[in-house]
Amino acid sequence: MTPGPASGTAVAAGARTVDRAAAGDGAVENLLELRSIRAGYDRIDVLFGVDLEVPRGSVVALLGPNGAGKSTLLRVAAGLHLPSSGDVVVAGRRVNGVPAADLARAGLCLIPEGRGVFPNLTVRENLRMMTHVGCGFDEVEEEAYHRFPRLRERRRQTAGTLSGGEQQMLAMARGLATRPALLLLDELSMGLAPIIVEELYALVAQIAQAGVSILVVEQFAGVVLGVADQAAIMINGRVARTGSPSELETELSGAYLGA
Amino acid sequence: MDKFLTFTIVGLSTAAIYSVIASGLVLTYTTTGVFNFAHGAAGMLAAFCYWQFHFDWGWPTPVALVVVLLVLAPLFGVLLEMVIMRNLEGTSETTRLVVSISLLVAMIGLSVLIWKPDESRPMARFFQSSAPISVGPTTITWHQMVTLLTAVAVALGLWLVLTRMRVGIAMRAAVDDRNLTMLTGARPRRVQMLAWAIGTALAGIGGILIAPGLVLDASSLSLVIVSAYAAAIFGRLRSLPMTFVGAVVVGCAEGYLQGYLPQSPFLTGLRTAASVLILFVVLLVLPNPRLRGRIRSREFFPAPTWKGALGFAAAMVAGGVILATTLSRPDLITYGQVFSLGIVALSLVPLIGFAGQVSLCQLSFAGIGAVVMAHLGGGGNPLALLWAALIAGGVGALVALPALRLSGIYLALATASFAIVLDRWLFLLPRLSVFGLFEVSTFNQGSLSVDSLTIFGASFADPGRQMILMSVLFALAALLVVWVRRSAFGRILVAMKDSEAACATLGIDLFGTKLAVFALSAALAGVGGALYATQLGSISPGNFDFVTGLPVFMMTVVGGVGMVGAALFCTVSLYAVLPLYSALLPSIARYAVVLPGLAGLSLARNPGGAVQDVREGFLPLRTSPPAIGATVGIVAGLYLLRMLDVLGNWPFAVLLIVVPMAANAAVQGLSRPEKAEEPGADVPLEWRGIVRPWTEADRIELDQALGVNEVEIHGAT
């Protein structure tokens, strides 16, 4: 049974709720709750009933080998992909079928896998696109250039000509400048030099300290476990294990390499 | 030098118009993925509206321009997006193509409806009375000046919108990555609507600028778009700057041809066909696209069974006999095209329906077949049909040879340009002697007479006998197509439509397969055209031109192009239902011109096609042999009564339609009680537990229907 799209008023209410919940108001414990999510592409099922919670103000790491369905789960949470069953609950509201743009305006920010930038737009135009959620262009520019001075030098360059690390910085700028309540990060480290990965995760830790709830998907467990409060391992479309990062660290190689 | 300068200015001002139109096309294509064949038609409508307001009603120029370009055109664009284009997501490229072609046909129909085509509508150029500005040795008219300035303004304006305005940036962003655009909170829908509004307004500007230089005629104005396509293809339909470059190339080429082409009956057509030739050449030098993987679409066509195919063939012949014996002579001539053009429509089935290759030039192949018939079929020699098949098939293979590197929209454009080259040039050529060895001729600059067929001494000049012959040949052609689908070759075609990549990795020769299906399809169309020619008796290029061919293409796809029934659906609706309808209700007959277009638009909602719906509707009857027998018996009885003149034509026709429907309903009614006994999910939710025991599955379904959260219920119990 595919749940239909939620009504417009529910969306508006949802929008307010994310902000309120982020502000620590009300009784909403989890900023994101995924309940028995099943999803797939065409006929290939990818998720087989996933449950996952992101408590307010915490950083949850979702780990697992490739093909486990982690990215799909994030797409479902962000409204890009409609689950075939299960509930997506953001700040206490069921948001299945709410358009991704509305969720974004409500304070949910997904930085997708493989550089969340528009390659044919200049750096400045990419930053301009971040103002759609309602923040001013000046603030966005200032925040981005302040955090990543290299972007200022390259503001007239098209994003596609930036190095991988610079592109990821530009993508991350959206997570910073738009001040989301819930940040979903997909494989920040993919294809990047380790030193840049470390730099980016230091930033994630800072964002977390500002009280933003974060769900971070990673294949490289080592970098993310230091940042996370909780972790979950996903294998073949199911959450196989949840626990504290230190508990899970020892089990990872088994999960990945089938020991 | 003066001459050169003069024609440079002519070329540049033409280029300016093309660039305006083409940039609108590129804008809508990149932002929405719909290649709008009706883009030129939108410009045409704008030109007509402007003529109406300014020249007919006498509104001042600025008022008329504002109303047309800033109100009507953008509104129309937004309307198109909301009503039609939005529904096209997830449909195949063919479907999208058909919808936009339908729009083209509907818009031409609409303008013919409002503005009677036989009146002359002079349209003055801008500032026509002002003296031209002299530029060195030559002059430039104010209209040319206005045109050039407009193009510059449009280029500047687009640049500003696309790089300085947030919504314009969002437009380009959506082209890069639609999902990411949504993630930033931008609303792609709104962006698309704006793109359609701007795109349509640009088409309008182009239409108004170009109309004074041409005749205010619906189809020729709509086809100006082909030159704009040629410009846009320079930028691979994506790059605006390259589109402007392309416009300059095409515009100047036309300008210089106008000035320097030697006067010769062989070359006059070349000038009008120049942009099309440029389009064709540019398409061919585009880098080879990668093999495409699986195309996921909503359409599915089942393989035909021999039983069904033989039944269909028998019904066709029976239909031919019934028509031949009941209709009057003029009616036979009116409806005679159903079967011959049906074969042309049938030629689309293996090509588009099985192999997924689009062709917009099937009627042109039919035209080649018709010419062959006229030249070689003297005395009704049936061997000429074979020649028609061979020559049309050969030309089909020749066209396919370069076009095979293309797919989807590019293939459609290449085949369309081939059709237009025939229309504007090759079909208009005088007799041509090739090195004195042999002579090639098409329509010899006029019309050709064609003899009706004579087979083994039996003449088929009588329309009744002709009708029966055509129905038999159509039935045979349908069986041929069914045989193809069921053969190893047919399976490969269908497989190729789904995934070229998978086919290639299985060792299938894609090139040879495509070539073969193109040749087969062209040959079939050639035979259809030859037969059509024998019915017409006299043929001219107008019978086979590009625009005439569009409804055939469209209605076959609307019928469900994967099935032979679609060909019948196409020609019956175009050449039987429409004329019949016009005959019955003359007062609204003129609205018939928009109907095929509207039917094509419905495809957005029902991509599987109409024939499938009919097939499914008649499932009870088709699966019950006694009912089929009874229906055939009753029809035979009715036919006897008609022959004995107990029944008139009208009651007979009505009963012919009513009887199978009634039989179908009867079979359905008889079988229903059995079905109800099965304990099935078809019991309405609220009756469960009452008409049958309540089960766990029902509880879950009820929960889902009410939206009750299952987790909570489990928690509570």
Add this chain to the structure above:
Amino acid sequence: MARLEVRDLTVRYGGHVAVDGVSLDAEAGRVTGLIGPNGAGKTTLFNVVSGLLPTQRGKIFLDGRDVTRMNPSRRARRGLARTFQRLELFSMLSVRDNVRVAVDSRRSWSRDPGTAADATEELMGRVGLTELADERVDALPTGQARLVELGRALATRPTVLLLDEPASGQDDQETRAFGGLLGEIAASGVAVVLVEHDVGLVMRACDHVYVLDFGRVIASGTPEEIRHDEAVLAAYLGTGVGVRT
């Protein structure tokens, strides 16, 4: 000599190096595994080897013959077959006809004994699809759909078989059965190359494993060697990040 030899293969697109100087061998009668993190270049490698993507540098040999410049269909005729991670089935055809297309294709270049119909039935029996022969492939669950792709690939009687994530979408029982089938196929003399994210299956089924990361082979060896390889652990777990630079 290996059935399939890949030498120094490099693929770039849009400034991004997807495959970077990869060399690997697949021997007849063995299952060769290919694993690596997301975006490591495994599917790209398959696309290049099967001819769907061009290569900028390097060579591909099938049975010692250079096929680098051949189109996909000619490579297939030289004994290369593959399946697709995102299924590429012929949705308009039944299960039987999906296999039959490949059987017919094979017979267009090779004279095989028996009829095409018999060969089709035999193949469907071999991969366990006989019961489903008349189903529409769109109606099958993923696990079985993957078997149709396998049957179709086998119908061309390949000497080298590339399998791209053949077990994804299969349940545990299907995966186990599939592992057995892989063994049988290899035993018949085919060089099987397996890309799979179910590492358990790879470790069980493969004789030799290559690990790809950033488009490069970072390790190769028996499953046991791979499991304890430092570089592999780093690639998967990101531990000791410094090691990889």
